Amino acid sequence: MAKVGIIMGSDSDLKVMSKAAAQLEEFGIDYEMTIISAHREADVLIDWCTTAPERGMKVMIAGAGMAAALPGMCAALFQLPVIGVPLAGSKLDGMDAVFSILQMPPGVPVATVAIDGAKNAAILAAKMLAMSDPEILAKLDAYKKDMKEQVQAKAAKLEKVGYEEYLATK
Numbered sequence: 001m002a003k004v005g006i007i008m009g010s011d012s013d014l015k016v017m018s019k020a021a022a023q024l025e026e027f028g029i030d031y032e033m034t035i036i037s038a039h040r041e042a043d044v045l046i047d048w049c050t051t052a053p054e055r056g057m058k059v060m061i062a063g064a065g066m067a068a069a070l071p072g073m074c075a076a077l078f079q080l081p082v083i084g085v086p087l088a089g090s091k092l093d094g095m096d097a098v099f100s101i102l103q104m105p106p107g108v109p110v111a112t113v114a115i116d117g118a119k120n121a122a123i124l125a126a127k128m129l130a131m132s133d134p135e136i137l138a139k140l141d142a143y144k145k146d147m148k149e150q151v152q153a154k155a156a157k158l159e160k161v162g163y164e165e166y167l168a169t170k
Contacts, residue, residue: 001056002030002059003029003046004058004125005019005031005034005059005061006020006032006060006063007036007061007074008062008087009033009035009063009064009065012089016085016118017085019118019119020118021124022119022122023123024125025119027122027138029122029125036141045073045077047072049074051071051075053080057120058080058128058129059081059082059083060078060081060082061083061121062081062085062099063121064097064157065085065088065094066097067096067097068086068087068100071110072108075104075108077109081125082109083111083121084101084113084150085113085121086098086112086113087115088117093150095115098112100144101152104137
């Protein structure tokens with residue numbers, strides 16, 4: 001079965017990146033999660049990325065803040081899709097990471113989600129895997145249907161009780 005790699009540069013990133021793991025678990029998708037610093041452990045990163053296909057990885061999710069070198073380095077070393085998650089926490093609230101991840105040179109693309117958007121990164125990874133896995137596609141269809149039903153239930157509740165009572169229950 002296809003696997004997703006989840007990588008971050010520090011354990012301080014785990015609170016956000018764990019959302020990707022939780023979403024992949026909900027879809028029943030295997031993953032491998034690790035912490036590797038692109039700046040402090042370049043040799044470890046090279047080994048992890050270049051051997052990833054042998055371990056069944058088809059997509060990587062790389063979370064990084066500030067200089068955000070990790071997603072680009074993963075994309076340079078791993079020939080399959082890499083999704084970058086810019087992480088907040090710096091003095092620039094993640095905008096530095098957004099620009100670092102977005103501004104990749106030609107030939108080294110990194111898909112990029114919102115700041116701290118690890119959950120969406122997992123959904124995007126699932127969509128990539130679903131192109132060749134009907135079981136994952138069915139789970140994505142069910143997930144989308146569930147989201148729609150949740151919104152409709154909220155709208156019905158608002159219509160029934162009015163905004164003041166609705167807000168009181170939040």
